[in-house]
Amino acid sequence: MFRFIFAFILMLPAFAQRPGTNYDEAKVPRYTLPDPLILRNGQPVRDARTWTQKRRPEIFDLFEKQMFGQVPQRSPKIAFELEDIDESALGGKAIRKQVSIRIAGKPVHLLLYLPAGVRGPVPVFLGLNFTGNHTIDADPGIRLAEVWLFDKETRSLVKRVAPDTQRGSASSRWPVEMILSRGYGVATIYYGDIEPDFKDGLVHSVRRLLLKPGEGEPGPSEWGAIGAWAWGLSRALDYLETDKAVDAKKVAVIGHSRLGKTALWAGAADTRFALVVSNDSGEGGAAISRRRFGETVENLNTSFPHWFCTNYKQYSGREDELPFDAHMLLALIAPRPLYVASAAEDLWADPRGEFLAAVAAGPVYELLGRKGLGTDKMPGLHQPTGDTVRYHIRAGKHDITDYDWAQFLDFADRHLKR
Ligand code: GCU
Secondary structure: OHHHHHHHHHHHHHHOOOOOOOOOHHHOOOOOOOOOOEOOOOOEOOOHHHHHHHHHHHHHHHHHHHHHOEOOOOOOOEEEEEEEEEEEEHHHOEEEEEEEEEEOOEEEEEEEEEEOOOOOOEEEEEEEEOOOHHHOOOOOOOOOOEEEEEEOOOOEEEEEEOOHHHOOOOHHHOOHHHHHHOOOEEEEEEHHHHOOOOOOHHHHOHHHHOOOOOOOOOOOOEOOHHHHHHHHHHHHHHHHHHOOOEEEEEEEEEEEOHHHHHHHHHHHHOOOOOEEEEEOOOOOOOOOHHHOOOOOHHHHHHHOOOOOOHHHHHHOOOHHHOOOOHHHHHHOOOOOOEEEEEEOOOHHHOHHHHHHHHHHHHHHHHHOOOOOOOOOOOOOOOOOEOOOEEEEEEOOOOOOOHHHHHHHHHHHHHHHOO
């Protein structure tokens, strides 16, 4: 049963591809992107200071209030508890730590591997996982996560300790030993610990803990699930800042697909993240919405009404009225290094739209003295392009693979190891 449900969850993206979706470049409407370098009052942004003090806050405010939602101004009590440490994990290659981040008492479990025998604090890749910390590696020392599963008897989703058979089942997406051998640590949290990924997940979410007394749900401009997941990544970074073995000034935030959208928003909202990686994040992530190629705003709002704030619903079928587009989300990362990755068969995520957003974020990077992609010609397969903004498209399906990670590690070497 577990295995069936698990397979079902992994297949969800495929089911989401509906008939009527546009996959024809000739049917992409003509559109004009909002200019990230023109202030709301119509004045051009000519220097870094105007960007940082005026335009960036304007754009951030729009994404916050119209899309991902604001985090309520309340501070829950947060505590870190190191639950266990193994100085000789993975056959001596790693130090493994498991930390409970308690948010108003609610435990969120962080798994951290650091390369063994490395002197000095190390840079770390931090990302959420879909299926439980125990699925990223077969290491028997990882605690089995409590995961959300469909229970046939009650016909509802329930939280249960995952079966042992799931250990390592997502390891193709988490090449832990490769990351460690390159001198990086890797940290992850099961996203369902922060909020389970279904429509009525609010009751089990950190979002519920931050409601005002008497409030039933967040307001129309307040956070959705992606906002909560991104906020959880920042709490993980808070912990990493306390860990002396970690170089918290060199934490790369990474995510695949919906968790790629999450990584982008985490990187935009929290400038402590030193580098941001979006893998196949698609609509609501790196892809230009105005292209209406593959998934659309309406698809997002219909299939995943809990992901974004209520205000975002008004843009279903009205992409041209969005006061921003994906290139401006990417521009919020500037001047920090940003990697956008696509997969050729992942048309639902609109690889070309992801590339074009990276191109259109370029002027902001350049204003801040960095080099963007340096081209507006989409590269061929397996030809990573660009400097502080980098892009590749690889052969194959919607996934995160060793090839992707190898590029991200090279990119991090270039930007974080200097
Ligand atoms: C669905 C969804 C996408 C999302 C993807 C995933 O396909 O429509 O927006 O990125 O799931 O998270 O795998």
